[in-house]
Structures are given as C-alpha cells and as structure tokens.
Amino acid sequence: MSATEFFQNVVNALQWGSFYALIALGYSMVYGVLLLFNFAHGDIFMVGAYIGFFVATAFLALFASGVGIITLPSWAILVLVILATMFLTSFVGMAVERIGYRPLRHAPRASAAITGLMIGIIFETSILAMFGAQRMKFPELLPGLASASQPTFGGVIISWQKILIVGVALVLMLLLQWFVSNTKWGMAMRAMAFDFAAVPLMGVPLNRIAALTFALGSALAGAAAVLYSMAYPVLDPYMGITVGWKAFVAAILGGRGSIKGAALAGFLLGFIEIFAATVFPSTYRDLIAYSIILIILVFRPHGMFGEEHTARLRL
C-alpha cells in the first residue's frame, strides 16, 4: 500500500467512522442512563433517513433557487434539513421511550430488549407498508458539490462531502460532550446512571430526563441519517439494520456508557473495516473486522473506556 493509498483509506475510514460514532453515541447514552440497550436504535436511524428525505424534498421545493418561494443558498438548506431532521427524529426516540420502555422500567431487562427488537420490526414493516419496497433516492442537497474541484493533499483526494460529513459529526459530538458536562440535564443524566432512586428526591424529574436521553440519542441518529444519505443516497426500510448493529458493536467496544469511548470506537470501527478490506479480499471485510473486535473484547471485555460494574454515563 502506497502512502497515497493509505491516506486515501484514512479519509474513507473517517467518513464511515462518523456514521458509526454518531449512532453508537445513542446506544451508549441510553445504556449509560437507563441500563438498557435500545435495540430499536438502528431503525430509528432508518426512520431518520426517511424523515430527512421528506424534509429535504420539502425544503428544496420551498427554498431552492428557481423553484422556491424564498431562495436560500444550498448550504443554508442543508443546515436546516439537518436541524429539522434531528428535531423530528428526537420525537421518534421519545415516543419509543414513552410507549415501549417506560412501562417496562421495573420489568426484567430481557423484556425491554425484546421490546426494542419488536419496535424495530414495527418501524421496518410500517415504512415498507407506507412507501413500498421500491428504494427511494435521497435528493441532492448540495448540487455541484461532487463536480466541483475537490481538495487534494499530496495526491490524496479529500472530497468536500467527506470534509462536511466528518466536520458535522465532530461538531455534534463536541456539542453533546458540552451538554452532558455543563447543563443541569446532562448532570442529571450522569446522576441517574449512578443512583436512579436518589435523583427524584433531589427535585429532578426522572421521566423527563429519560425522555431527553432518548431524544438526544435519536437526534444524533437523525443527523447521521442525513449525512449517510448524502453519501449513499438510496433509502430502504432495512438500511438501519447493518449500520445499527455495527454501531452497537462500536458502543460495546467503546465501553457502555462512555461518550468518549463510543465516539472513538465508532472511528476505530471505521478504520478496522476499511483497512481489513484493503489488505484482504473485500468479501472478507466483515469477517476480519469483527474477528479483530472479538479479540479486543476478549482482552478488554468492558470495552476501551468501560469498567466493570460502572457501565454508567460519563465523559
């Protein structure tokens, strides 16, 4: 592998890592606060992509130059699409918490896990029922971006799109880190992770914090969905399964509950996958990548930043 090839792969790995990291954060936060794996999270990502599709279509019709009522520059439309999708997807997460998980808060953990899987299937099949099996094409939000001259660095092509995806992902992760460490809700999330029972007795509304945790995780999945759809603009009802499971692996690899861990493990997973595919035949990619992760977990069963018995939300 030449140096150019190597760095080209680094760039690709960063893009995939961004998707995994954003989704893994949702798994990890919910686990960290409520000690449950939200197995519907991958499908929340998928629903986010569909929400993104409709938001993007609507905003392009309203604001794109030539057709819209008010003309906005395409970067402004993109920002609006991401924000609106995050906002709407957060409600999907809150609904899942309210309807699916809250009634089971005192039930055995397995019930919640099964509920998550069922909610996932319900999402997949309802999207299938509503829009059919035909794949939908995500509209181009930044026309001309792909054909513009791309920045290169010593022969490595770093496309604008990848810069955008990685940049947005990093900004969102920093915002989340800030939120959890500096606001009263973030503090409440961490407190809830350590002792559920004491939290309401200090005047903190438990259910609201639980809903907010789901909202934040789902909003990040919504953002990931828009970014993902810009890179791979084909939507189908099962698109959340593989990506979702891989992000789940990243959450475990990072250490349950660890924000830093989920973010780093997401990127690590991107690197392992991409480099496995360059060294070995690409059909072996997942086999090799996940064998490596299995070996890591044998030696660090609680993940990179995980500790025994403290799978709790922390920075």
Next chain:
Amino acid sequence: MPLLEVKHMTHYFGGLRAVHDFNLSIEKGEIRGLIGPNGAGKSTVFNLITGIYRPTEGQVIFKGQNITGKRPHQIAAMGLGRTFQNLRLWRHMTVLEHVKMARYSKLTYGLVGAFFDTRKRRREEAEAEKVARDLLDLLGVYNVAHELVTNLPYGMQRRVEMARALAVEPDILFLDEPTAGMNPEELVEMMDVIRQVHQEFDLAIFLIEHRMKFVMELCQRIQTLVFGEVIAEGTPEEIQNNPKVIEAYLGEEVET
C-alpha cells in the same frame, strides 16, 4: 397550621400491611424522631411521605397542600430534603456536582437558553454554584469540592449527602439513620452538624434513628413504630420510661 401533617396513613404491599393508621404533625423548627426495631416500617413511612410510594389510604399535607400522590421530584422541589440510610451518592460525580444537582428545580433556563448560553443561564448557574459552595463550607467539605465522592471517608460522604439535601432549600429535612455505620466520634460530629443546620436554616427535622442516645438528646418528640403501628408517642423521657417501648426492644435496655 403544622408544616407537615400526615392523617391516617395506611399502606399495604400486596397483602402485607406495612404501615397502619400513621398520624403525624410537625411544626416549623421542630425536631422529631421516629424509632422502632428493624423492619418496623420506618423507612416505608419516609418513602410514603416523600412520594416514592403512594399511600393506600390517608393523606399527607405539606405547607397546607395535599401532596398525596404527587411525584417525588415535585415534593422535593416544594421544600422537602432527604438523606438515606445507606448513602445514595452518585459515586463518580464530584462533591460540588452533587450539591449543584440538587439545585435542579431552582434552575429555570430552558434548552434554548442552554445552547445559546444566555445571561439568565449564566446567572442561574453562578447562583447555584455559590449556594452549593456555601453549603459545602457550612458542612466542612469545601476543601474536597472537586473530589469524587468515592474517594472520601465515610463521615465526609454523610456530610456531602446532608449538603445535597439542603440544596433543595428544604423547610423540612428527613434524615434516615444519619449515624448508621458511624463510630462514636463521628456520631458526636453528626449531632453537631444536625444542630448547626437546624439553627442556620430554621428547619424542621424528622429523623429515623437506632441509637437511643442520639434521639433522646436531639428530639423534642419521639414516635415509636412497631410492626407498622405507632405504639407510643411523647417526649424523650416519656418514651424512655414507656413499658411498651421497652418491651418492643425485646428487653434491650433503653440506654440514655
């Protein structure tokens, strides 16, 4: 009007009657004790009043408002602070964070305010920080403000818990066995701490205790709970000499 009033409170766990016809009336500034053997239902009484369980029958009236069935966080925010029998601290949060967390109900800024870091948010957070630091100072744990609570000795953790309970600006403080697991030296210190916060904030205090000496010295009135029922109520002297109380402690001598 009493600060806190409990009328005919009865609670069942399934078929088991845990508390039967419990009545209580606490005035502002009063220190009240609840004693009784293990499993008598003392902590259940606390959990019923603070909203963790909803009483099967009866009413709880706090500051003239019926709070029966209200959620624990609403009751806490109305001015009821609480500590726990086995410390319920958030192990990997700092001392200062514990106390600031309990200011939650006093912080009114919204999500938008947080993201745009408005002046209101800064003012409220600065205020919370100041209140928290003052409380830590009062309880003598200011110098460990940035330590994780896991790293502190037990007596100090108790003080942190007390500071946290005080941060909700309570009118009444519920202390569930504040001296559990303490050595005699720490016990004397805790007694001073309780007296100090009682004076400083003009609080009513309702406490569960096992150590007779402690209850007798601090409380103006004491109730004795046995199998969920109050078998005796009165001043420390009356309780000490009450044959039913002596019997309930199975011949254990009621030490003074």
